[in-house]
Amino acid sequence: MDQQKSTSYPKEKISILLLENISDAAVAEFTTAGYQVRKLSGALSEEDLINEIKEVHLLGIRSKTQVTRKVLESARKLQAVGCFCIGINQVDLKAATGHGVAVFNAPYSNTRSVAELVIGLSIILIRRIVDKNAAAHNGTWLKEATGSFEIRGKTLGIVGYGNIGSQVSVLAEGLGMNVIYYDVETKLPLGNAVQVRSLKELFGQSDIISLHVPSNKSTENMINKEILADAKPGAIFINYARGEVVDLEALKNALVDGQLSGAAIDVFPVEPEKNGAAFSSPLQKLSNVILTPHIGGSTEEAQHNIGLDVSSKLLNYLEKGASFGSHTVPALSVPPIENTHRILHIHENVPGVLSAINTALSSNKINILGQYLKTNDQIGYVVLDVDTRLSQEALALLKEVPHTIKTRLLY
Structure with missing residues (x-):
């Protein structure tokens, strides 16, 4: 067509x-x-x-x-x-x-890109590569095994078992890690991962903790002084999710005090708007912290x-x-109908709008060959297929229907 x-x-x-x-x-x-x-x-x-x-x-x-x-x-x-x-x-x-x-x-x-980087950072931090790299650049040969570990056999705690968290889980198990996770909803685990009932339980058991939660009112500063105090001594903390989720001053204190042995942070409560702009964080100049400029999905x-x-x-x-x-x-997806013109109508979700649409068209002898409606709390979305000869007239009539927000002749 x-x-x-x-x-x-x-x-x-x-x-x-x-x-x-x-x-x-x-x-x-x-x-x-x-x-x-x-x-x-x-x-x-x-x-x-x-x-x-x-x-x-x-x-x-x-x-x-x-x-x-x-x-x-x-x-x-x-x-x-x-x-x-x-x-x-x-x-x-x-x-x-x-x-x-x-x-x-x-x-x-970009789930795979984030998941791969989280695993890579886990290895870098648990092997203390950051310190050894800095020492080598400063002319010091720091060849030692003290404080360096394999991730095999370690416990990874994932906060938020969604698209990225679950993929991190699969990669971690492939490397021999034990995986536990916390989510506000009951989630079916992949592999041998085990869901725990609280953040306190997850922080207390995990050698490495990785955040994968959205930014909203319920997650704002969810990682705070009290939660960090529950962390297993020497744990590693990774946030490649959202900056507003973590109290950075509390995280800094946990790192300085030795409660945590390292951290990798990619997202911040306030971020520069463009490359080259000034950036400031309480975590700067901490040798056991990797800071990256919101590049988790940047491959x-x-x-x-x-x-x-x-x-x-x-x-x-x-x-x-x-x-x-x-x-x-509202979600609608409908196939085209032969020999029609399609009109899209978005309106306030109040009673009587669909009736008004049908009345306006039928009273002007405009035949509707297909009609689909979906609503949410605020608006309704109607897709109408009408006679091609009368589509412009139909469009004009629909624009005048009370509570109309937007009307468009698609084809």
């Missing part, structure tokens, strides 16, 4: 803006589909983004750009935001939902896969109305 390969307006008029040096794999997906893409290497401030986004239809970001309520209020044409990363906390999801803007991410594409393979994943979701939404994977617009 050639007519259904086109959107409701020429592709050259669709504005796609990608920030933060998103992978060229994403650019290639959009250009192959016939769109023009503008790509910027860095993040934008709220003020700059407000100025840039007024004519943008699709926005791609990573973790630094903040899509706030003010930004969304200025985004008159914005259909969707693609977060080319795991997290979505950089987008005001409530505001995006209220404005009918779909928000997509890539929850799985070429991960960025390539993320580029393909998110761009595919954005294109499916733009061209087909498919919203599976969206955190804001």
